[in-house]
Every structure is written in C-alpha cells, then in structure tokens.
Amino acid sequence: MDSSIIANIDDGLVILFVGLSIVFLSLLLLFAFFQYIVPGALRLLRRPVEGAKQAVPVKEKVSSGEEIAAVTAAVYLYLEETHDLENPVITISKSPKDYSPWSSKIYTTHTAWRAGLK
Numbered sequence: 001m002d003s004s005i006i007a008n009i010d011d012g013l014v015i016l017f018v019g020l021s022i023v024f025l026s027l028l029l030l031f032a033f034f035q036y037i038v039p040g041a042l043r044l045l046r047r048p049v050e051g052a053k054q055a056v057p058v059k060e061k062v063s064s065g066e067e068i069a070a071v072t073a074a075v076y077l078y079l080e081e082t083h084d085l086e087n088p089v090i091t092i093s094k095s096p097k098d099y100s101p102w103s104s105k106i107y108t109t110h111t112a113w114r115a116g117l118k
Helices: 002-046 065-082 104-117
Strands: none
16 A cells, blocks of 8 residues: 555656656746847847948927817817717616517526426
C-alpha cells in the first residue's frame, strides 16, 4: 500500500516539475522575444529607405478662438439634434389573446403532456 502511494506521489511530482518548467520556459521565451527581437525588428522597419526623399516638416496652423468656438457650437447643436425625445410614461396592457410568443413554450409543453395522458 505504501509503495503505491509513493509511486503516485512520484508521478505527481514529475507532472508538477514538467508543468512548471513548461510555464517558466515559455515566460522566458516571451520575455526574450519582446525584450530583444521586437526592438531589433522595429529598428529595421524604421530605417530610411535608400533613394527616398526626406519628409518636409509641415507648419502647424494655429486656429483662432473664433474657429474653435464655431466648430464647438456646430458639434453641440448636432449632438442635441440627434437625441430623441421619448415619452417617459410606460403603459402595460393585457394581451387580448392567450397565445403570445412569450408564452408559446408553456403551451407546447402542456399540450404534449396532456396528449400523453390520453
């Protein structure tokens, strides 16, 4: 009896160490990939192409306060216009028929049960 318990413990320890080594090895590989390989690839991608023209710096246009106010007012009016005004009163009325899509499951289960009794 004791030897089977020890064998089970040995098997469990092997599974434990194999699982832990897989997890930590994969974490180590992910760390190395993101720490060393990705920055190197990004440097290669950002390298200027030979024969390509250098980009010309673009001057930033400074907007006046009047332009900013006009755009802000236009956006405000647009957002207010798109909002629907809804009636806050909710009315619940009883359906005149007994069948509705909401209760169809109940009626099908009851009719099948009654058919089995006959």
